[in-house]
Amino acid sequence: MATSEQLRIVIIGGVAGGASAAARARRVNATAKITLIERGPSVSFANCGLPYHVGGEIASRDSLLVATPKLFRERFGIEVQTDTEAIEIKRDEKLVVVRRADASLESIPYDRLILSPGAEPFVPPFVDTTLQNVSTMWSLGDLDSVMKVVGSSASPQCVVIGGGFVGLEMAEQLAHRGFQCTLIERQPQVLSTLDAEMAKPLVAALEKGGVIVKLNTSCLKIESEGNLARAVETDQGTIPADLIINAVGVRPRIKLAQDAGLTIGPRGGVQVDGFMRTSDENIFAVGDCVEYQHGVLGRSALVPLAGPANRAGRIAGTVAAGGTCEPMRDVLGTSVVRIFNKTSASTGLTQAMCRQENIAHRAVYIQAANHASYFPGAESLTLKLVYTPEGKILGAQCVGGEGVDKRIDVIATTISLGGNVHDLAGLDLAYAPPYGSAKDPVHMAAFVACNDLAGSPKIVAPDIDLTDFQVVDVRSPRELETLPLPGAIHLPVDSILHDHTILDPSRPTVTVCHSGKRAHVAASILQSLGFEDVANLTGGMAVRSQCETRHPEALNTQATS
Ligand code: FAD
Numbered sequence: 001m002a003t004s005e006q007l008r009i010v011i012i013g014g015v016a017g018g019a020s021a022a023a024r025a026r027r028v029n030a031t032a033k034i035t036l037i038e039r040g041p042s043v044s045f046a047n048c049g050l051p052y053h054v055g056g057e058i059a060s061r062d063s064l065l066v067a068t069p070k071l072f073r074e075r076f077g078i079e080v081q082t083d084t085e086a087i088e089i090k091r092d093e094k095l096v097v098v099r100r101a102d103a104s105l106e107s108i109p110y111d112r113l114i115l116s117p118g119a120e121p122f123v124p125p126f127v128d129t130t131l132q133n134v135s136t137m138w139s140l141g142d143l144d145s146v147m148k149v150v151g152s153s154a155s156p157q158c159v160v161i162g163g164g165f166v167g168l169e170m171a172e173q174l175a176h177r178g179f180q181c182t183l184i185e186r187q188p189q190v191l192s193t194l195d196a197e198m199a200k201p202l203v204a205a206l207e208k209g210g211v212i213v214k215l216n217t218s219c220l221k222i223e224s225e226g227n228l229a230r231a232v233e234t235d236q237g238t239i240p241a242d243l244i245i246n247a248v249g250v251r252p253r254i255k256l257a258q259d260a261g262l263t264i265g266p267r268g269g270v271q272v273d274g275f276m277r278t279s280d281e282n283i284f285a286v287g288d289c290v291e292y293q294h295g296v297l298g299r300s301a302l303v304p305l306a307g308p309a310n311r312a313g314r315i316a317g318t319v320a321a322g323g324t325c326e327p328m329r330d331v332l333g334t335s336v337v338r339i340f341n342k343t344s345a346s347t348g349l350t351q352a353m354c355r356q357e358n359i360a361h362r363a364v365y366i367q368a369a370n371h372a373s374y375f376p377g378a379e380s381l382t383l384k385l386v387y388t389p390e391g392k393i394l395g396a397q398c399v400g401g402e403g404v405d406k407r408i409d410v411i412a413t414t415i416s417l418g419g420n421v422h423d424l425a426g427l428d429l430a431y432a433p434p435y436g437s438a439k440d441p442v443h444m445a446a447f448v449a450c451n452d453l454a455g456s457p458k459i460v461a462p463d464i465d466l467t468d469f470q471v472v473d474v475r476s477p478r479e480l481e482t483l484p485l486p487g488a489i490h491l492p493v494d495s496i497l498h499d500h501t502i503l504d505p506s507r508p509t510v511t512v513c514h515s516g517k518r519a520h521v522a523a524s525i526l527q528s529l530g531f532e533d534v535a536n537l538t539g540g541m542a543v544r545s546q547c548e549t550r551h552p553e554a555l556n557t558q559a560t561s
Contacts, residue, residue: 007032009320010096010110012086012256014043016306017116017287019067020313021320025114026076029321034078035108037098039085042140043069048306050143051166054150055173061147064140089113089260091280112282112320115257115270116313119250119288119304126221127161127246131229134222134244137166149243150177158182158243159232161219163190165337167247168202171211172339174243182212182239184219184232188548193335195350197462197539197546198384198397205342250304252289265291267302274327276316284320286312295330295416296348296394297357303331332395334412336405345408348395348415351386361386361394364448364459365539367515368441370403372433382543383407385445391420391453396445403436410442421449448516448538457523458535460510463547470507472496474522475514475541483541485512493518496525508533516540 009025011018014036022036036043044067052058069080081098087105088097095107121136123129133149135142150156156179160171163185171183183206189196190203190213203213214236221233222244231240252269263279265271269291276284287309291300308331318325336345354361363386369378381400387393396411398404414424425446431438439447452459466487473480473488480490491499493513503509509531511519516538523536537544 005031007322008109008111009034009114010108010112011036011114011116012096013116013118013287014038014040014080014082015045015047015116015118017118017309017313017316018114019044019072020310021114021116021284021286021317022072022078023076024314024317025321026078028318028323032321034076035110036072036078036080037084037086037096037108038080038082040139040141041082043067043072043080043082045140047138050137050140051169051173053143054137054146054170055176057173057176061143064143086117086256089256089283091260091283094282110282112284114276114313114316114320115278115283115285115289116287116309116316117253117256117289120253121246122249122251123246124219124248126219127244128222128224128229129246130227131222131224131244132227133242134229134246136246137170138250146243146245150174150179156180156242157240158245159184159239159241160245160247161232162247162249163187163213163215164192164247164249165335167245168206168337168339170245170247171206172209174245175206175210179243180212181210182214182232182241184214184217184234184239186216186218188216190215191337191344192352193333193346193350194344194397194399195352195384196548197543198344198346198350198382198399200546201342201382201399202339202344205339209340250288252302252304254289257283257285257289265300267291267300269300269302271300275319275325276312276328277319284316286316292328292331295332301331301333303333305331305333305335307334329416332412332415334408336408341401342399343401343404344397344399345404346395346397347408347412348393349386350395350397354386354394359394360389362389362449362452362459363387363461363538364445364452365462365516365543366441366444366448367517367540367542368444369437370401370441371436373437375433377402379403381407381441382539383441383445384539385411385421385424385449387421387449389453391422391449393420393424398441403441407440407442410440421446421453425450448520451520452538457520457527458533459538460535460553461551462537462539462543463549463551464510464537464553465550466510468508470504470509472503472509472511472522472526473513474511474518479514479541483514483545485541488512491522493522496522500526500529503531505529505531508535510535510537512537512540512544514540515542 083101270285288304294301334347379401471488474493513519
């Protein structure tokens with residue numbers, strides 16, 4: 001029972017944002033009556049860990065239960081009501097109506113209400129999740145139903161629909177578990193947080209791990225017998241399945257907020273201010289149900305990730321409990337995913353997003369080792385930096401092995417602090433041979449971007465149509481055999497100084513190597529020898545070979561928007 005002076009804080013949704021808000025509110029206000037309402041059986045579970053229990057990497061289901069209702073009650077004095085669904089907010093009376101597992105209804109009074117109901121998986125009309133072996137992967141209930149199938153299939157085959165984060169992780173983990181797994185994606189690439197050429201190595205990693213990847217493939221229907229799915233019918237044929245995971249995306253769960261008349265933003269999430277207040281000053285909202293301010297787009301965006309949910313929960317918990325804090329910082333959608341031995345991470349905008357938003361941009365690529373290449377165990381990574389023609393960093397993507405996450409986190413930090421490519425080039429980063437290089441891949445990308453902005457030498461995109469250029473391939477003869485570049489003049493980088501006379505200095509010239517590094521040296525030399533119009537193909541053949549299409553481009557106008 002709350003006493004008359006006690007502040008009553010009610011929180012709807014007891015996982016990432018809700019649990020953070022509850023614990024924070026208690027730390028700020030030792031006397032408030034805090035009630036956490038969760039419609040599922042558990043609070044504070046690790047939804048990000050669900051795929052890894054399916055694959056067996058997280059052996060015990062219990063490890064996913066990060067904090068129990070008992071801990072919330074005993075340590076924090078927070079009343080946890082599980083198996084209890086909030087079904088209505090009566091703002092005039094400041095009441096939340098809840099329905100218990102036994103269908104009884106109750107009204108819970110609040111002074112401050114925090115909404116953190118998350119997102120709901122989008123289920124297309126052709127996917128029937130009432131079939132026993134068809135599921136989304138968004139809750140412990142989903143996990144349990146999938147684990148029943150996983151444990152009982154004799155010669156298991158599965159189909160994962162959707163190549164976003166959850167789809168990729170599920171495909172990896174089901175393959176790890178011994179399923180013959182097919183991943184279907186309607187788009188020509190997986191993971192829309194990457195540009196197409198950066199996403200390709202992930203498909204290669206999936207295929208190497210035994211997953212069949214079908215891009216440009218739409219699921220049409222699920223064939224079933226009784227209450228079991230048997231196959232997935234696609235526009236490219238039928239695929240038998242003992243298990244089907246629907247992972248085509250999520251949308252903010254806003255019904256409660258909408259029914260209560262709270263303002264919904266232009267992207268379909270609850271609108272909040274910097275302190276996570278909704279249009280009702282006594283109601284806060286956090287997590288996947290809200291629109292955050294995006295740090296690069298300069299407008300609101302849906303960012304269904306755990307980091308923002310936890311930080312926003314902390315802010316809402318503080319303010320709702322009567323404390324003060326700094327407002328929520330802009331989000332960048334910084335994310336990372338592991339697919340077998342490949343890691344990919346990104347922050348901010350991709351080039352595709354820049355084009356969509358009509359943002360003028362430039363982009364460079366580098367290939368580098370994660371640590372000193374002479375130190376055993378070095379792994380290669382590809383880093384792509386996207387920035388404005390003035391040098392403001394718009395985003396970055398990185399694919400490789402070890403150290404991918406660190407590079408993206410450094411760049412995300414720089415973007416958050418308003419840094420540009422020159423700031424990135426000047427960062428004082430830790431270095432020793434087992435960890436990095438004296439010129440870190442982050443520096444290298446920034447150096448290339450700075451060169452590009454200075455125009456010395458110029459840079460062209462890796463997907464440029466080279467037909468009308470004098471193309472100088474500076475790779476070694478052996479490299480040409482593995483990845484030929486028809487029509488190019490072969491002049492290894494070490495011969496450029498002596499043999500450049502075979503080239504025509506008046507023709508627009510593009511230099512090419514494997515990664516763009518040696519081609520940069522060659523382009524610089526040719527430029528200083530008086531070649532009028534010379535540019536380096538950024539990313540080299542390594543990236544060009546991942547690009548599906550070719551675009552016309554003049555040397556002095558790298559495609560910008
Ligand atoms: P949630 O954590 O989803 O919590 C919402 C809770 O509200 C749910 O438990 C729900 O049952 C409850 N609820 C909803 N409606 C009501 C109601 N009316 N009454 C009572 N309770 C209600 N993010 C990352 O950043 N990195 C990752 O690696 C990552 N991996 C993920 C993997 C999976 C399989 C999943 C499912 C998500 C992953 N995410 C990841 C996303 C991340 O988990 C979410 O962004 C984050 O949990 C959102 O927090 P939230 O509080 O908004 O919602």
